[in-house]
Amino acid sequence: MATATARTASTSAHTELERRMLRQMLLIRRFEEKAAEAYALGKIGGFCHLYIGQEAVGVGSLAALREDDYVISSYREHGQALARGVPANAVMAELFGKATGCSKGKGGSMHLFDAGRRFLGGHGIVGGHIPLAAGIGFAIRYKGGDQVCICYFGEAAVNIGAFHEALNMASVYKLPVIFCCENNRYGMGTAFERVAAVTDVVEHACSYDMAAELVDGMDVLAVYAATERAADRARSGGHPTLLEVRTYRYMGHSMSDPLHGVYRTKEEVEEQRKRDPISQLALKLKEEGALDDAALDALDAEVRAQTDEAVRFAEASPDPEPAELTTHVLAD
Amino acid sequence: MATLTYRDALNQALREEMQRDPNVFLMGEEVGVYQGAYKVSRGLLEEFGPKRIVDTPIAELGFAGVGVGAAMAGLRPVIEFMTWNFAVLALDQIVNSAAKILYESGGQVPIPIVFRGPNGAALQLAAQHSQAWESWLAHIPGLKVVAPATPADAKGLLKSAIRDNNPVIVLEGEMLYNLKGEVPDGEHIVPIGRAEVKRPGSDVTLICHSKTVAVALKAAEQLAEHEGASAEVLDLRSLRPLDEAAILESVARTNRAVVVEEGWPHSGLGAQVVDVIQRDAFDQLDAPVLRVTQADVPMPYNKQLERLAKPSPDRVVAAARRVLYLD
Numbered sequence: 001m002a003t004a005t006a007r008t009a010s011t012s013a014h015t016e017l018e019r020r021m022l023r024q025m026l027l028i029r030r031f032e033e034k035a036a037e038a039y040a041l042g043k044i045g046g047f048c049h050l051y052i053g054q055e056a057v058g059v060g061s062l063a064a065l066r067e068d069d070y071v072i073s074s075y076r077e078h079g080q081a082l083a084r085g086v087p088a089n090a091v092m093a094e095l096f097g098k099a100t101g102c103s104k105g106k107g108g109s110m111h112l113f114d115a116g117r118r119f120l121g122g123h124g125i126v127g128g129h130i131p132l133a134a135g136i137g138f139a140i141r142y143k144g145g146d147q148v149c150i151c152y153f154g155e156a157a158v159n160i161g162a163f164h165e166a167l168n169m170a171s172v173y174k175l176p177v178i179f180c181c182e183n184n185r186y187g188m189g190t191a192f193e194r195v196a197a198v199t200d201v202v203e204h205a206c207s208y209d210m211a212a213e214l215v216d217g218m219d220v221l222a223v224y225a226a227t228e229r230a231a232d233r234a235r236s237g238g239h240p241t242l243l244e245v246r247t248y249r250y251m252g253h254s255m256s257d258p259l260h261g262v263y264r265t266k267e268e269v270e271e272q273r274k275r276d277p278i279s280q281l282a283l284k285l286k287e288e289g290a291l292d293d294a295a296l297d298a299l300d301a302e303v304r305a306q307t308d309e310a311v312r313f314a315e316a317s318p319d320p321e322p323a324e325l326t327t328h329v330l331a332d
Numbered sequence: 333m334a335t336l337t338y339r340d341a342l343n344q345a346l347r348e349e350m351q352r353d354p355n356v357f358l359m360g361e362e363v364g365v366y367q368g369a370y371k372v373s374r375g376l377l378e379e380f381g382p383k384r385i386v387d388t389p390i391a392e393l394g395f396a397g398v399g400v401g402a403a404m405a406g407l408r409p410v411i412e413f414m415t416w417n418f419a420v421l422a423l424d425q426i427v428n429s430a431a432k433i434l435y436e437s438g439g440q441v442p443i444p445i446v447f448r449g450p451n452g453a454a455l456q457l458a459a460q461h462s463q464a465w466e467s468w469l470a471h472i473p474g475l476k477v478v479a480p481a482t483p484a485d486a487k488g489l490l491k492s493a494i495r496d497n498n499p500v501i502v503l504e505g506e507m508l509y510n511l512k513g514e515v516p517d518g519e520h521i522v523p524i525g526r527a528e529v530k531r532p533g534s535d536v537t538l539i540c541h542s543k544t545v546a547v548a549l550k551a552a553e554q555l556a557e558h559e560g561a562s563a564e565v566l567d568l569r570s571l572r573p574l575d576e577a578a579i580l581e582s583v584a585r586t587n588r589a590v591v592v593e594e595g596w597p598h599s600g601l602g603a604q605v606v607d608v609i610q611r612d613a614f615d616q617l618d619a620p621v622l623r624v625t626q627a628d629v630p631m632p633y634n635k636q637l638e639r640l641a642k643p644s645p646d647r648v649v650a651a652a653r654r655v656l657y658l659d
Contacts, residue, residue, distance in 0.1 A: 103436060106435060114440075123428075131394050131395075131401065133401060135409075136402070136405045142407060162394065165391040
């Protein structure tokens with residue numbers, strides 16, 4: 001009887017987690033749609049790389065980590081920032097370049113930071129932040145902590161020297177880092193197989209004697225479970241893991257790139273959309289009786305209201321003062 | 333005061349700062365078991381252990397980035413480059429990560445890190461191993477750059493660099509490591525951003541840093557002996573921030589200046605010094621400011637050609653004679 005009660009409690013906790021993940025994925029989807037609109041209206045400038053299609057990666061992995069763990073990412077990081085709990089208002093305000101943005105309007109889309117939540121960027125040079133993740137892992141080990149650092153990057157970064165140098169050092173020094181490769185198939189407009197001799201990213205782990213796992217990135221629960229295993233490995237002995245998470249971006253590389261461009265077909269994008277991570281999880285919850293259409297609609301309305309509010313907040317927020325031009329160049 | 337080599341002065345600075353602050357660690361190629369390619373880290377592995385004296389693979393970009401990441405998470409890394417020639421591979425981490433993260437995070441994430449190692453030409457190491465990088469590094473906002481010329485300044489500036497909450501570049505010199513000099517006993521700190529008059533004079537200011545301080549001092553001796561001219565030798569010590577007040581104060585007294593540096597002439601550090609002088613001391617100048625630099629060529633291997641390429645006391649004397657209108 002006690003066991004049955006515990007199982008029920010645990011099942012219900014898990015359902016609750018799944019519902020939370022569904023909400024986060026929906027929030028990211030709607031947030032990015034709003035960002036695309038605002039970009040088209042000229043309210044967001046510069047480069048803007050959307051996460052639509054890849055929501056399960058950031059959401060599933062961060063749900064498996066603790067608040068005192070560290071997160072570092074590339075320039076396609078809006079979704080991970082939101083999944084980490086950086087308020088949508090602060091993220092949208094940053095995209096708008098406003099003083100209320102999470103980087104005070106000085107970083108923009110590619111440089112979202114929230115040090116309090118241990119979200120350490122937002123880095124714009126492909127692969128350049130992968131050694132930083134190893135360094136954060138080095139600091140964790142140095143101080144004797146049991147945190148982990150998760151590092152997100154695209155499959156195109158695997159062709160960069162920084163990836164290899166960082167993985168080697170993380171393995172040699174036994175650093176608690178999860179290298180999470182979001183393989184969305186294309187580095188900008190170049191299909192991975194056209195420029196990579198080894199097309200299964202996960203295979204690179206053997207060069208560095210590192211644990212690795214291939215994960216379905218359209219299945220948020222698979223991402224969650226794989227991250228949990230990697231985190232356990234890191235916490236128990238400081239061993240790094242390379243996760244290759246197969247995902248797909250529905251949008252162009254950045255806002256200046258058309259939806260499918262000339263490097264992939266409309267049909268391919270449509271085909272991939274059938275594996276949509278949000279639809280998959282919603283369907284599962286419906287089948288389990290944990291969600292119905294009305295509840296899903298209500299959830300969607302809730303996150304739409306939240307993203308509308310984020311746009312309103314960003315628009316109403318002030319630009320940074322001119323004096324901010326020269327602050328934060330050097331620390332005191 | 334103790335007499336120390338430049339190498340041992342750096343070693344003392346590292347040891348003292350590591351004893352003072354457990355978050356300070358040294359990382360680089362051959363810093364541990366080998367005791368340092370130039371023996372700057374001699375004895376440190378024995379004292380502090382492999383946790384804090386960390387040997388790395390030959391992967392400058394990688395370990396520079398590991399250093400920056402460790403600084404992001406609260407440590408105070410000292411990253412040794414075997415030479416700055418190899419650090420070019422790590423420029424992405426120095427320029428795009430270390431120098432920019434504080435700004436692009438809106439002030440949330442300081443990067444207290446030191447990048448140090450020998451800079452400039454030694455002897456017959458040829459083009460790829462004989463380069464002075466200060467103008468590249470001093471160009472970057474978000475970095476501080478120092479270039480000590482004496483054992484006392486080496487110790488005092490390295491200690492300041494380690495305590496600074498910003499990325500600090502410390503440019504040492506392979507040809508300086510054996511240089512002996514007096515180092516004040518006890519806690520010796522040299523603040524970043526202050527030049528120092530190494531020899532007072534009244535007729536012309538020789539502005540220099542790092543290895544060119546010795547070149548300028550020799551030139552000043554020759555000028556005194558052969559020309560009866562009194563040259564002031566101003567050691568910049570810090571290249572970013574630049575001690576503009578000290579430069580202007582000296583030029584206001586001498587009305588003439590020659591800038592001596594190891595780098596190439598085009599877009600060199602000396603051009604920045606000349607800009608300061610022409611902007612703020614124009615009315616005090618009695619002659620155009622001249623520069624003595626490395627020849628505008630990759631460094632040749634041949635000994636005679638190499639000598640011709642480097643700034644020398646003779647070339648500084650020749651430039652000083654011109655600004656003094658002695659020719």
